[in-house]
Amino acid sequence: MEKLTIVKVGGKIVEDKKSLDMLLADFSSIQGKKLLVHGGGRSATQLAAKLGIETKMIDGRRITDDNMLEVVTMVYGGLVNKRIVAGLQASGINALGLTGADMNIILSEKRKPSPIDFGWVGDVRHADGKTLSHIINTGIVPIIAPLTHDGQGNILNTNADTMAAETAKSLAGYFDVTLVFCFEKEGVLLDENDDASVITSLDQENYASLKAKGIVSGGMIPKLDNAFATLDAGVKKVLITRADNLKDFTRGTHMHL
Amino acid sequence: MEKLTIVKVGGKIVEDKKSLDMLLADFSSIQGKKLLVHGGGRSATQLAAKLGIETKMIDGRRITDDNMLEVVTMVYGGLVNKRIVAGLQASGINALGLTGADMNIILSEKRKPSPIDFGWVGDVRHADGKTLSHIINTGIVPIIAPLTHDGQGNILNTNADTMAAETAKSLAGYFDVTLVFCFEKEGVLLDENDDASVITSLDQENYASLKAKGIVSGGMIPKLDNAFATLDAGVKKVLITRADNLKDFTRGTHMHL
Numbered sequence: 001m002e003k004l005t006i007v008k009v010g011g012k013i014v015e016d017k018k019s020l021d022m023l024l025a026d027f028s029s030i031q032g033k034k035l036l037v038h039g040g041g042r043s044a045t046q047l048a049a050k051l052g053i054e055t056k057m058i059d060g061r062r063i064t065d066d067n068m069l070e071v072v073t074m075v076y077g078g079l080v081n082k083r084i085v086a087g088l089q090a091s092g093i094n095a096l097g098l099t100g101a102d103m104n105i106i107l108s109e110k111r112k113p114s115p116i117d118f119g120w121v122g123d124v125r126h127a128d129g130k131t132l133s134h135i136i137n138t139g140i141v142p143i144i145a146p147l148t149h150d151g152q153g154n155i156l157n158t159n160a161d162t163m164a165a166e167t168a169k170s171l172a173g174y175f176d177v178t179l180v181f182c183f184e185k186e187g188v189l190l191d192e193n194d195d196a197s198v199i200t201s202l203d204q205e206n207y208a209s210l211k212a213k214g215i216v217s218g219g220m221i222p223k224l225d226n227a228f229a230t231l232d233a234g235v236k237k238v239l240i241t242r243a244d245n246l247k248d249f250t251r252g253t254h255m256h257l
Numbered sequence: 258m259e260k261l262t263i264v265k266v267g268g269k270i271v272e273d274k275k276s277l278d279m280l281l282a283d284f285s286s287i288q289g290k291k292l293l294v295h296g297g298g299r300s301a302t303q304l305a306a307k308l309g310i311e312t313k314m315i316d317g318r319r320i321t322d323d324n325m326l327e328v329v330t331m332v333y334g335g336l337v338n339k340r341i342v343a344g345l346q347a348s349g350i351n352a353l354g355l356t357g358a359d360m361n362i363i364l365s366e367k368r369k370p371s372p373i374d375f376g377w378v379g380d381v382r383h384a385d386g387k388t389l390s391h392i393i394n395t396g397i398v399p400i401i402a403p404l405t406h407d408g409q410g411n412i413l414n415t416n417a418d419t420m421a422a423e424t425a426k427s428l429a430g431y432f433d434v435t436l437v438f439c440f441e442k443e444g445v446l447l448d449e450n451d452d453a454s455v456i457t458s459l460d461q462e463n464y465a466s467l468k469a470k471g472i473v474s475g476g477m478i479p480k481l482d483n484a485f486a487t488l489d490a491g492v493k494k495v496l497i498t499r500a501d502n503l504k505d506f507t508r509g510t511h512m513h514l
Binding site: 047050051070073074075076077078079081082083085086087089090094095096097098099101102103104134138140147149151152153154155 | 304307308327330331332333334335336338339340342343344346347351352353354355356358359360361391395397404406408409410411412
């Protein structure tokens with residue numbers, strides 16, 4: 001099968017002009033077929049603040065009421081997504097910006113309002129690997145914003161890591177998929193303050209031991225669980241690394257079952 | 258050749274929940290292949306005001322400085338476009354939201370800064386009918402926001418009427434195109450205060466006479482010039498009508514060379 005590289009980048013990288021330009025150059029230099037999933041949370045928080053809309057987060061997840069849904073739809077689907085698309089077009093990359101609603105590529109279910117009512121937040125139910133693979137095979141590079149829909153006319157705010165993982169799983173039957181989660185650190189670290197302590201290879205046994213010792217904790221646990229699940233579902237390689245390592249896939253933490 | 262209906266709707270219709278729902282129902286009921294071009298100017302003006310950004314218009318055209326470019330990218334490419342896409346998906350229409358930057362479908366040139374510096378405003382140079390026709394032939398319904406790009410990484414604010422006209426021209430070689438400009442009045446009127454005075458059929462000779470008499474004036478002149486130019490370029494039918502006439506294409510003003 002042909003190779004496909006799926007890159008997920010967080011908000012911080014795509015929101016600063018300088019780091020965005022570097023990301024676009026590095027992403028452009030990745031050979032072969034590729035796809036990008038981006039965040040944009042910091043810009044959403046900034047725009048909300050300017051509009052007098054308070055940002056409420058629980059466990060790092062945004063409460064998305066009617067006003068916040070407008071903000072994330074504008075920021076993720078408009079501002080951030082179209083900047084990336086126009087930037088890549090300038091490098092000769094045939095980018096196509098998408099949300100899950102576009103061509104119905106990612107359908108979600110609105111999260112139940114209990115125990116916590118997150119509002120207009122979606123949990124992915126189905127990613128359409130067939131349609132995405134057709135698009136990718138015509139030479140198009142999908143740029144996916146962290147928004148999905150419920151099939152009933154509502155846009156849903158959706159976690160970008162989950163979207164990258166679900167997209168990767170849905171494409172594992174069509175391509176030899178490498179999934180790269182870009183991160184602010186060099187990779188998974190033994191000492192969170194020392195980039196030199198990066199764990200270059202992580203399997204499920206090591207992971208269990210690192211969790212037991214408390215070396216991996218907090219928000220990293222759902223990230224890594226998510227990542228291992230994609231390997232289970234047929235994704236060939238999963239890599240956790242800094243965005244500025246996109247030129248060199250030997251760096252970072254390589255995950256294995 | 259197969260029929261294709263291209264509908265252009267202004268901001269007012271897509272910005273109000275009730276009229277948007279009606280538009281989506283009417284657009285969904287159009288048989289066969291179709292494409293929608295939308296505006297969103299009023300929402301952009303509203304968001305700009307909330308952000309303390311002043312809206313400056315010259316001859317009905319928006320001056321688009323750096324801040325206003327962010328606003329229109331968010332509102333046209335994000336909020337308005339994705340609401341339409343999600344709404345149509347709920348009706349079983351396989352909508353795909355696009356700006357001109359996506360798949361490089363509409364390339365523009367930034368308008369020269371003299372005599373008036375409109376800022377980040379684009380004049381269309383090329384619409385890619387070939388790519389659009391491929392997409393349409395797979396059953397996808399493109400929903401186009403009034404944004405293009407310059408091929409150098411910049412998004413450009415672009416007149417929606419022009420985008421509809423250029424898109425229609427680019428597709429005239431692939432489909433039997435009907436272009437429908439939706440408008441707040443019944444069509445071109447002999448008496449602007451009387452919808453019953455609609456001119457049901459308008460050719461270039463009548464048009465010249467109406468202009469000479471001052472019955473057609475102001476902003477209608479570029480609209481109609483634009484429309485006649487599409488007929489010249491091979492578009493089969495051009496209709497100017499109210500959005501709520503989308504169910505009945507016999508109404509409104511039918512244009513002829």
